[in-house]
């Protein structure tokens with residue numbers, strides 16, 4: 368299912384993912400006067416952090432609504448950031464112009480991974496670096512996404528596991544990434560980190576997650592079916608049961624999920 372990232376309210380998820388941008392931007396310091404592009408910037412997490420450290424920043428995202436949110440946040444913080452519609456395979460910057468290319472859980476959604484890598488390489492300055500994050504194929508988020516994905520596939524009459532045609536790349540996988548970046552003379556390092564999600568309760572966490580563009584798109588698709596309301600209720604019940612099982616905090620909600628920070632630069 369093609370996701371329109373402008374629907375729903377990605378803002379809430381953006382807040383949960385902010386610690387990752389803090390890590391990734393921190394790893395790239397010093398950033399003063401550096402040229403930075405945040406690919407798939409969403410509501411501007413990494414872009415704004417880089418700008419606050421003195422970088423000259425362009426935020427790129429296919430979702431115009433999220434760019435509007437990012438512009439609002441920049442204005443509120445008194446930061447000057449250029450936010451432009453684009454995507455990982457079409458970055459509106461000249462060749463070799465970016466000292467740092469960030470992409471926090473965004474390039475991983477590019478339908479053509481090879482094209483996205485070629486484009487990130489193209490805009491990276493000779494001594495620049497690409498830093499992006501990806502989820503490994505395990506952990507609570509994968510469990511929850513699998514439940515939702517399988518439910519949707521069955522409800523929509525699609526064989527479970529069937530994906531739209533795309534050039535799949537293990538964005539978390541060191542060997543696959545090294546092979547993908549090697550033709551450009553780039554070395555790749557992969558560092559594993561952990562992100563903790565918290566909330567008042569599993570139900571509270573799910574309520575916030577239900578505003579995520581993927582959840583909103585799924586709900587819309589279910590609502591178009593004759594028994595849509597029942598299906599939506601069934602999916603909610605399954606997700607709540609799974610989230611309760613994954614919960615690590617008896618008095619509230621907490622689970623942790625690994626992610627990887629990938630750094631690619633010319634060898």
Ligand SMILES: C[S@@+](CC[C@H](N)C(=O)[O-])C[C@H]1O[C@@H](n2cnc3c(N)ncnc32)[C@H](O)[C@@H]1O
Nearest residue numbers: 372381407408409430454455471472473476477
């Ligand atoms: C999980 S959000 C991450 C947003 C932001 N980087 C953050 O950390 O909050 C994924 C973002 O990737 C963007 N995206 C989706 N497909 C993309 C593509 N092909 N190229 C670049 N960004 C894309 C979405 O619009 C969305 O803003």
